[in-house]
Amino acid sequence: MRTLIRTRSNVAAKSAAAALIFLLFAGLSGAFAQSQGGMALLNRANSLWIAGEFSAAEALYQEGLASFDASTPEGARYARMCGDGLEAIQYIKMTYVLDENALDAELAKAYPAWVAAGGNAQKAARGLECLTIDGKPMYTPDVIPNLQFRTMDLMHGDQAKNDLYALLARKMVENVANVWPKDSWKTYDYPATYTGVHTVDIPRAELPATGTLKLWFPLPITRGYQQPAEVLSIEPADYVVLPPSSSGDISTLYMEVPLEKLAGPLQIEVRFRFTHYEQHFKVDPELVGSYDTSDPDYIAYTGSSGNVAVTPDIKATAERVVGGEKNPYLAARKLYDYMIATIDYSFMPHLLFYPRSDLRESAYVHEYKVGDCGAQGTYFAALCRAVGIPARVPGGFQLFSGNFSSHFWAEFYVPNYGWLPVDPSAGQMSLYTTEVDPATQRAYTDFFFGRQDAYRCVIQSNVDEAFIPEYPGTSFLPMAIQNIDAACDTIDPSKGSTATAIVANYSALTVERADVSKPLGLK
Numbered sequence: 320m321r322t323l324i325r326t327r328s329n330v331a332a333k334s335a336a337a338a339l340i341f342l343l344f345a346g347l348s349g350a351f352a353q354s355q356g357g358m359a360l361l362n363r364a365n366s367l368w369i370a371g372e373f374s375a376a377e378a379l380y381q382e383g384l385a386s387f388d389a390s391t392p393e394g395a396r397y398a399r400m401c402g403d404g405l406e407a408i409q410y411i412k413m414t415y416v417l418d419e420n421a422l423d424a425e426l427a428k429a430y431p432a433w434v435a436a437g438g439n440a441q442k443a444a445r446g447l448e449c450l451t452i453d454g455k456p457m458y459t460p461d462v463i464p465n466l467q468f469r470t471m472d473l474m475h476g477d478q479a480k481n482d483l484y485a486l487l488a489r490k491m492v493e494n495v496a497n498v499w500p501k502d503s504w505k506t507y508d509y510p511a512t513y514t515g516v517h518t519v520d521i522p523r524a525e526l527p528a529t530g531t532l533k534l535w536f537p538l539p540i541t542r543g544y545q546q547p548a549e550v551l552s553i554e555p556a557d558y559v560v561l562p563p564s565s566s567g568d569i570s571t572l573y574m575e576v577p578l579e580k581l582a583g584p585l586q587i588e589v590r591f592r593f594t595h596y597e598q599h600f601k602v603d604p605e606l607v608g609s610y611d612t613s614d615p616d617y618i619a620y621t622g623s624s625g626n627v628a629v630t631p632d633i634k635a636t637a638e639r640v641v642g643g644e645k646n647p648y649l650a651a652r653k654l655y656d657y658m659i660a661t662i663d664y665s666f667m668p669h670l671l672f673y674p675r676s677d678l679r680e681s682a683y684v685h686e687y688k689v690g691d692c693g694a695q696g697t698y699f700a701a702l703c704r705a706v707g708i709p710a711r712v713p714g715g716f717q718l719f720s721g722n723f724s725s726h727f728w729a730e731f732y733v734p735n736y737g738w739l740p741v742d743p744s745a746g747q748m749s750l751y752t753t754e755v756d757p758a759t760q761r762a763y764t765d766f767f768f769g770r771q772d773a774y775r776c777v778i779q780s781n782v783d784e785a786f787i788p789e790y791p792g793t794s795f796l797p798m799a800i801q802n803i804d805a806a807c808d809t810i811d812p813s814k815g816s817t818a819t820a821i822v823a824n825y826s827a828l829t830v831e832r833a834d835v836s837k838p839l840g841l842k
Contacts, residue, residue: 371451373408380404389808403792405812410670410795415450415457422458429463430473445469446687447668447678461666469663469689474751485754487719488763490840496766498837500599507544507596509836511773513718514551517803519587521825529579530809532818534558535786536572537715537778537800539593541565543737545777548593558587561788569779571787571800578809590831597837598771600739602648608734610647610707620709620732625783626672626798627700627712628679636685637705647708648769651731651741654702655768658695658743659750665689673783674797680782692744693727693799697782699743703731711738714799715778716828719839723776723828725801740771774839795819802826 367376384401388394417425422440430438440449440458443466449458467473467480475481500508517536526532539548548565550572561573576585610617623629640657641650667690672678681701684690690698696712703710714727728742746767749760782798790797794804795817803826805818 373452377408399792402812406817409812414459414668417458419456425463465665475753481752484748484752488749488755492759492762494837495772496762509597510594511835512594514592514832516829516831517589519826521585523584525821527578527809530807532576533806534574535804536589538563538570538591539776540570544596544598551590551592554588569784595773595775597773598740600769602736604646604648607648617709620711621704621707626680626697628681629701629705630682633685633701634705637702641706648733659746663689664744667691667694669796675793695743696727696729699729711781713777713780716776718774739769742767
């Protein structure tokens with residue numbers, strides 16, 4: 320396959336970019352092929368994709384969108400495919416906003432000594448942190464913080480960061496890790512209860528005159544360590560089409576707003592409350608049971624799926640790291656230690672991954688040895704699955720600072736004990752400071768294997784869970800719902816915005832009240 324987008328990194332990155340654009344584009348080919356003149360338009364668009372001419376390709380998607388009669392089921396389906404293509408281009412342009420000179424300037428401001436020693440944009444970027452758009456190398460701003468995360472001299476030289484991570488490590492160890500449940504038999508203890516509020520306040524002029532705005536609000540699910548979870552109020556209730564259910568693998572409140580009836584601003588408030596418990600598993604390896612390999616859940620959570628892709632390379636690595644260890648608890652600990660030692664935290668261009676393309680999060684982390692919380696969760700789960708240990712990637716939000724902030728981690732299943740939490744990205748944070756002793760650093764990292772704090776809100780039990788009801792087309796971040804997702808057929812993505820982007824600009828998720836058994840004390 321020809322390289323469809325060129326990157327400033329290695330050959331593997333070029334192949335990844337090529338796969339990305341091919342998959343984004345291939346979804347449209349069937350639609351165009353079945354319309355008059357569609358194949359000619361498809362071929363022209365394809366040539367532009369190959370040349371990396373996104374703006375010209377965007378114009379062709381606009382032409383295709385205009386050529387279909389959206390009043391018919393077939394035309395509407397084709398138009399949506401064109402819209403998905405336009406949205407994909409918008410997300411790419413939203414992700415890569417710095418040219419090489421701009422990134423060089425930002426790097427010089429952030430890390431002057433590193434730049435003076437020969438550092439530049441090309442040396443700083445890794446993997447898909449750079450794409451060529453319309454013939455010009457463009458970079459994601461995440462290159463700047465990512466460089467610090469994977470360059471300890473830069474991290475340790477930042478005194479404010481050094482102090483912050485030292486404080487976090489000490490407080491977590493003193494207030495959480497060193498304090499086990501008073502009753503030694505308890506797994507869940509020391510709860511934190513939060514009241515959260517979703518607010519939406521969109522000016523009428525920001526929305527189309529007609530059409531239906533569809534909204535999915537993320538809400539907490541019920542688990543052994545997170546209960547009760549309840550919705551306290553919804554205003555106005557008239558927009559509710561499908562109320563949330565906290566008992567499944569994902570919880571979303573679904574609303575539909577008839578825009579032709581909307582006279583003023585769109586204002587919505589959803590209040591909810593949940594209680595999340597700390598988890599403290601004390602596992603005796605001698606008491607670990609055996610898996611029922613015929614169980615449907617075992618089969619599902621040891622297979623390759625979605626962004627938890629178990630590739631041959633991942634399988635080979637997992638087998639090498641685990642060696643001859645057959646105990647799943649001890650084998651999982653080896654995989655955790657391997658990740659702490661080899662994977663650097665980095666923000667990810669999630670909008671480019673499966674199902675928007677065939678690029679999988681776990682495979683990307685394996686290739687480049689970088690990833691944020693969700694990506695690292697998928698990689699840990701893939702490594703576990705590769706050696707027959709059931710694993711999944713739950714998440715939603717963390718509340719270490721007292722506010723909702725997106726976060727994902729992993730869980731693996733141990734017979735006779737259940738699903739144990741693992742948070743590789745959190746476990747790395749004590750490495751970012753030189754101001755804690757080795758014992759504190761080790762205690763901090765150890766805590767995030769088989770134990771977990773209460774400063775969390777779980778929205779879904781695994782990545783790639785389908786919305787309820789399913790989202791039409793491809794949602795903003797398909798692997799996870801971490802904001803209010805939206806869809807509206809009368810919003811034209813070719814105009815530079817999407818329904819989700821509009822809602823995101825005029826919405827917020829805040830903590831109204833927090834009752835915490837163990838205040839972390841970071842403030």
